[in-house]
Amino acid sequence: MRGYVPGVFDLFHIGHLNILRAAREQCDWLIAGVVTDDKAYRAKAKYPVIPLAERVAILEHITLVDEVVVEHQPSKLDVWREHPFDVIFKGDDWRGTAKGRQLETDFSTVGVEVAYFPYTMQTSSTLLRAALESAAS
Template identity: 50%
Template sequence: MKKYKIGYTTGVFDMFHIGHLNIIRRAKEQCDRLIVGVSTDEVVESYKHHKPVIPFEHRLAIVGACRYVDEVVPQESMDKFEAWQHLKFDAMFHGSEWKGTELYNSYEAKFAEVGVEIIYLTPTAGISSTMLREKNGK
C-alpha cells in the first residue's frame, strides 16, 4: 500500500457511526498526516436539502477528537480542487460509490495535473446516516 504524505477526506459526519470511523481510519493508514473536512450546515443544506441532525460545531469537535485525524477543517464548498489549493494534499480519499461518475472523472484528470491521487474506499456495508435517519423516522 502506498504511503502518502498528506491525505484529505471530507464528509458531513452526521450521527457519527462506525462507517465514518472506518473511512477515517483506512485513510489515515495510507498517509502520514490526515486532514478531514467537515461540511458546514450551509453546504449540507445546499445539496441534501435538509439540516444535519448534529450541528456543525459539534460535528467538527467529534471528528477532531478522533485519534486518526491530524487536522479538521470546515468544508465550506463542495469544490475539492479549491480545498487542494489551500491544503496541498497529495491524496484525496473518497467513497467508492463516486468512482466513474462524471464529477470524479473530471476531478481525477484535474488532480493528475498537480500530482494528486484519488483513492476510493469501499463504504462499510449496512450503515449510513441516511439509513439511521430513515430507521428513526426522520
C-alpha cells in the same frame, strides 16, 4: 504524505470510522474536511442532524485525524489550495460516477491522487436518519 477525507460526518457511524482508519493507514498526516450545513444541504437537499460545531468537535477528538478543517469553499481544489494534500479519499460509491470522474479530472491537474475505499453498505447517515424519522412518527 498528506491525505484528505471530506464529508458531512453527520450521525457519526462505523462507515465514517472505516474510511478514516483506512485513510490513516495510507498517509502520514490526515486532514478531515467537514462540510458546512449549507454545503451539505446543497449536495443532499437535507441539513445535517448534528450541527457543524459538534461534527467538528467529534472529529477533533478522533486520534486517527491530525487536522480538522471546515469545508466552506466552492470546490475541493479550493480546499486543496488552502490545505495542500497529496491524496483525497472517497467512498467507492463515488467511483465511476459523474462526480467521481470530475474529482479525478480536477485533481489530476495538480498531481493529487483520488483513492477509493469500500462504502459501508449496512450503515449510513441516510439509513440512520430514516430510522430516527421512523421512530419519531
